[in-house]
Amino acid sequence: MEKLIEQFSFGLFFWQIIIFVLLVLLLKKYAWKPILDAVNNREEGIRTALQSAEEARKEMQNLQADNEKLLQEARSEREAMMKDAREIKEKMISDAKSEAQAEADKIIKAAHSAIESEKQAAVNDLKDQVAKLSIEIAEKVVRQELSDKDKQIKLVEGMLNDVTLNN
Template structure:
């Protein structure tokens, strides 16, 4: 039980030692300790403010990133749409030009065919005329071989001619 009840002399000297220790600490160590605590507190406040500012900047950057991504997506969609429209336009132009060229070729071929047909008809008429003249000549040769027939034909044509 002696340990639980301290001796009054021990309590006195412990109190004096504690007082001297508090005086020395207050006189020499208290200001540097308070400055260190204050400096640490300011450092922590600065770090918290910097962390808050960094968080705000990250949120702003995320919002900017989302906006940039949306703009890029819109630009990509616009470029794809423009490319599709250009492709369609080019295909339509190519089809139109091809159709016009085909129509031109067909018209040219029809004109050529018509010309060749007319030329063939003309040649055929010439041949028919030649054959007709040859046949008529041969027929007249055979008919006019006798003098009686010649005289009859001359008389007939003379009667047809009107001298008035």
């Protein structure tokens, strides 16, 4: 350091200061300003990117909330549709059972009617057969009894008495 002080020259110092000031002015005009502008532009770009990212995050949160809301609505709508479908299914089953019961009752009633009519037809047929047999028997008996003249007269008189008594 002593050597520096001993060799110190004001002229050299003056020119060094002038060169330094000129260098600073040149750097300020041509280097620092573009560098500072680039740094400021970069800083502004980063700030803008951060704001955009924040807005995107908020929008994502809103979209996520909207999606959750839509999902809840879809779930509730699905539940309502399932409930309606179950009610419709149960109503259809109930209606089908009612129709089947009514049809079964109708078939049973028709079967009873058919049985009754068949029974009545059988009874009528039986009556007809009994009547025919009775007539045949009566005819055979009457033929035997009417073969004799005295028996015929007694029979006619007995019938006439029955007819007068019934009136």
